[in-house]
Amino acid sequence: MTPSIFIDGEAGTTGLQIRQRLELLSNVTVRSIAPERRKDPEARRAMMEEVDLVVLCLPDDAARESAALAASLGARAPKLLDASTAHRVAADWEYGLAELSPEQPARIAAAARVSNPGCYPTGAILLLRPLVEAGLIPADHPISVNAVSGYSGGGNAMIAAYEARTAPDFELYGLTLEHKHVAELQLHAGLTRRPIFVPSVGDFRQGMIDSIPLHLDLLPGRPDPAALEDALRLRYAGAEHVRVVPAEAGAKLEPQALNNTNGIELRVHGNARRGQAVLTARYDNLGKGASGAAVQNIGLMLGVAVQTTLPGATQQAAE
Ligand SMILES: NC(=O)C1=CN([C@@H]2O[C@H](COP(=O)(O)OP(=O)(O)OC[C@H]3O[C@@H](n4cnc5c(N)ncnc54)[C@H](OP(=O)(O)O)[C@@H]3O)[C@@H](O)[C@H]2O)C=CC1
Numbered sequence: 629m630t631p632s633i634f635i636d637g638e639a640g641t642t643g644l645q646i647r648q649r650l651e652l653l654s655n656v657t658v659r660s661i662a663p664e665r666r667k668d669p670e671a672r673r674a675m676m677e678e679v680d681l682v683v684l685c686l687p688d689d690a691a692r693e694s695a696a697l698a699a700s701l702g703a704r705a706p707k708l709l710d711a712s713t714a715h716r717v718a719a720d721w722e723y724g725l726a727e728l729s730p731e732q733p734a735r736i737a738a739a740a741r742v743s744n745p746g747c748y749p750t751g752a753i754l755l756l757r758p759l760v761e762a763g764l765i766p767a768d769h770p771i772s773v774n775a776v777s778g779y780s781g782g783g784n785a786m787i788a789a790y791e792a793r794t795a796p797d798f799e800l801y802g803l804t805l806e807h808k809h810v811a812e813l814q815l816h817a818g819l820t821r822r823p824i825f826v827p828s829v830g831d832f833r834q835g836m837i838d839s840i841p842l843h844l845d846l847l848p849g850r851p852d853p854a855a856l857e858d859a860l861r862l863r864y865a866g867a868e869h870v871r872v873v874p875a876e877a878g879a880k881l882e883p884q885a886l887n888n889t890n891g892i893e894l895r896v897h898g899n900a901r902r903g904q905a906v907l908t909a910r911y912d913n914l915g916k917g918a919s920g921a922a923v924q925n926i927g928l929m930l931g932v933a934v935q936t937t938l939p940g941a942t943q944q945a946a947e
Pocket residue numbers: 636637638639640641642643666667668684685686687688690711712713745746747780781782783784785913914917918
């Protein structure tokens with residue numbers, strides 16, 4: 629029998645994108661409840677009892693409630709994949725970033741509860757963790773992450789505001805330095821010092837860039853940009869969805885090139901003479917930043933082959 633999946637919150641931005649990707653597969657069945665009962669705990673609990681895996685695409689509090697509903701089923705509880713921020717630093721949930729380490733795919737496959745990574749932390753963690761592990765960046769180094777997202781990152785409410793033309797063309801936010809992604813970014817990048825994180829959102833639907841400036845003369849051994857790029861290349865050799873791309877001199881970077889794919893491009897833009905570098909990660913906030921990664925995790929958790937890119941997406945070398 630093909631494994632079955634219930635998406636709790638399937639009408640939301642992330643839920644819809646996961647559903648679109650799962651509809652391409654013949655080796656899983658997606659089950660739904662009547663739209664008018666989507667917030668009814670009894671209907672959700674009954675559906676949870678019948679499926680192999682539940683994907684939570686809900687606001688954080690609703691995700692916690694839904695996880696508790698599933699736990700109340702005891703031995704009949706399905707596997708859970710949570711797309712919200714609620715469980716990303718919880719010790720009893722596995723972190724669903726398959727490229728976190730060579731062991732992570734097997735850990736995700738074996739876990740009953742997996743939290744899907746946040747959109748912004750995905751790029752920053754993939755850039756920083758290998759460099760911290762290689763000793764090129766000390767764990768307590770002061771790190772700043774600047775990022776820009778398409779407006780779909782703010783879910784249905786932000787999409788409606790941009791489409792009604794009532795939102796600004798571009799704005800910085802998170803300026804209290806308390807953004808919900810910082811704890812996750814710090815933990816999974818392996819940093820002991822809390823990074824500064826400055827997100828921003830612009831008038832385009834989807835696409836994301838994280839960028840991390842570095843003064844190379846403050847790093848141990850004063851590495852040149854090529855040493856950073858080599859470490860990333862070594863770490864992601866053979867990774868299906870991560871591509872380390874040489875930065876071209878004078879190149880510009882726009883955020884939408886990988887939209888609807890599950891790919892991510894990492895670059896080291898360096899100036900050896902100035903002893904400076906900027907690390908960048910470019911991806912789709914709804915792809916590798918959310919639903920693409922979720923479907924990748926579903927494949928691992930259910931042991932089935934999946935397609936993580938939407939049809940019609942520009943085929944990227946990263947895929
Ligand atoms: N957008 C993005 O780029 C990303 C979002 N996420 C995460 O995914 C989660 C969902 O976000 P997103 O899809 O953007 O949000 P949306 O606002 O687009 O969708 C949320 C969905 O959840 C439903 N919902 C809300 N409360 C309940 C409840 N108590 N019971 C059942 N359903 C409920 C909403 O229904 P209704 O509208 O009727 O209230 C809506 O359909 C969030 O935790 C977010 O952090 C993760 C990665 C990226």
